Amino acid sequence: MATTDAGGRGATGGAGGFVADPDVCAAYATDVSGLREVPAAVVRPTSTAELLDALERARIDRLPITAAGAQTSTTGASIAAPGGAILSTRRLDGIVDLDVGARRVRVQPGVVLADLNRTLAEHGLFFAPDPTSENEATVGGSVACNASGARTLRYGPTRAHVAGLTLALADGRTVELRRPVLEKNTVGLIPAQDPVDWFVGSEGTLGVVVEAELALLPLPPRVVGLGIPFPDEASALAFVVAARTSEGVDPRCLEYFDPVSFGFAREAQGSGAWQDSEGTMVYLEEAGDDDPDFDAWLSLAEAHGARDHAIAVFDDEGQLRDARRFRHACPAAMHEATGPYLAAGGRRISTDWAVPFPEAADALAEARRAAREHGVDDPVVYGHLGNGHPHLNWVARDPDEVHRIEACVEEILKRTVLPRAGTVAAEHGVGKLKARWLPLQMSDLQIGLMRAVKRELDPHDLFGRGNIFDSNTP
Structure with a gap:
């Protein structure tokens, strides 16, 4: 070397x-x-x-x-x-080619998502996936873990927006892959028909992204955000389900804050438009040619017990940017709270499980009960409840708390999430932390198929070692 x-x-x-x-x-x-x-x-x-x-x-x-x-x-x-x-890949941050007419951009893996979108906005375009860390997260990392975010409710995760990849493989080859455009194809097994999908979400275990071709969308002419406070978690989550199933409303995101996470965000960002709000909160956005149907939203909110006098409206780009910063302050605040305990072996523990969205309220209530049964703190909860995807957060102050909280999380996955056809990792990938839980969700047949692909492309296990598969995974 x-x-x-x-x-x-x-x-x-x-x-x-x-x-x-x-x-x-x-x-x-x-x-x-x-x-x-x-x-x-x-x-x-x-x-x-x-x-x-x-x-x-x-x-x-x-x-x-x-x-x-x-x-x-x-x-x-x-x-x-x-x-x-x-x-x-931080220094590989170039935009190689932008085709405005075709709504395609080819970029190097180190391009930061927020920087990319600032450039695209000058041409009336945007890249839809918006992970919480969009001001730091890179395209390569987003492809690797199939990142998503608040707007995934409407636009889907990163996978849906990757049109092609140039990859370096472990045997020294460089390959260029593109999505098939056929409407009909009966050649071969389904897993082999679109190799782009092998690499999106593979967490660097199969190849290294050299360039990514991304599909873009036109910037919506109008975006309006609403912050709606509720008296309790059950009311807020019932509203979220109704917002996804009711006529007359069409949210592109439905984000949830419990009282503690909302307090973290207020403390970090200041109150601003949220000055009369407190407690449990749902933040949503609508995007389109016209203003949203405010009467429909107000009626739906009132029907679920919202504190309608304190609804906050975000109706220009500056206010929307502030609202997104407010949401992003939650994980940052949790990360900062963990800082004093890192040297002692503590760390932040955050779940990434998801269930079908109508099941989220019951699953979350069961998860809180599990925390009490395990004698750990009640989790701080925020996240993408419109997708049935809450983030439960704890500050573990020492290795013993890490062990007890992770045991609680495993119990939640086994007892609450997977029986509801849920997933142990919805947007952050499996990585090294969650590799031990892969066999909870996937069968030996599925894991065997993935291992076969890994052996074919990286027989010496050089790329992303420890990600997805751990030594105890069959």
Whole structure:
């Protein structure tokens, strides 16, 4: 393996060389999950040629290598395997081509989503997926975990917007894949018909994204947000179900705050338009050519006990931006609250499970009961309840609390989520933290198929080692 000394003079020459300097490696040792693994080396290519050269060196040396963008993963997917290296794509942040007429853009993996959308807005376009970390998250990371966000309610996750990928494979090949455009096709098994789908959501285990071609949407002429307070969780979640099933309303997002998470967000961002609001909150947006039907929304909110005198309206871009920042303040506040406990082995624990949206209220109530039964704190809850997808959050102050909370989470998955045809990971991927729960959801047949694809594409398990599959997964 080529390395550099502390002064950065690389045996490979140029910025694409592996760096083994301890201070540099330590800077890539963590992601948002709270897990820590100092890589043996870091490589930071500035061109596709340097990226491919780094992967070739890793292949020759049988060096495990984990691709990472901004390391916003909540599952440990963007930290190194023990003894392995980090391939940072942060410097590969170019927009290669933009075809406004075709609504397509080709980008390098290190492009930050928010930066991309600021550029696209100048052309009346946008990339729909909007993970909470959109101001830091990169395209490569979003493709790797099939990221989604608030707008997924209408537009779907990242997978739905990836038109093609250029990938570097473990055997040294570079392949370019595009979505099929046929309306009819009976050739071969379904899993083989669209190989783009092999890589979206594969969490860096099958190949490294070199470029991504993304499908874009026209910016809606009008977006209006509403913040609607409710007296309790049951009322708010009944409203969410009604908002998805009632005529006359068409939300593109339905976001939920319980009283504690709403308090975190208010403290972090200030009250602003929320100044008369408190307690349990639903935030929604409508997008289209005209204003939403405010009377329909008000009637629906009143029917579910909303505090209608305190409804907040966000009807210009500045206010909508503030509302999104407000929502994004919740995970940031939880992450900050965990900081003092990291050195003692504590960390933030956040669930990513989801159930069919009509089942979410009952599932959430059962999850809160499970927390009480396990003697752990009541979780702080926020998230995409329009998709049946809450995030339950705890601050674990030491390893014992980590163990007890994770035991509680596993009980919730087994007793509450999976019997409702739910998933253990809805938008953040499996990574390293949730790999042990893969067999709870998937059969041996399914896992065997995935392992067969992994062996075919990466027989020496060099890419993304530890992600999705752990040593205990059959």
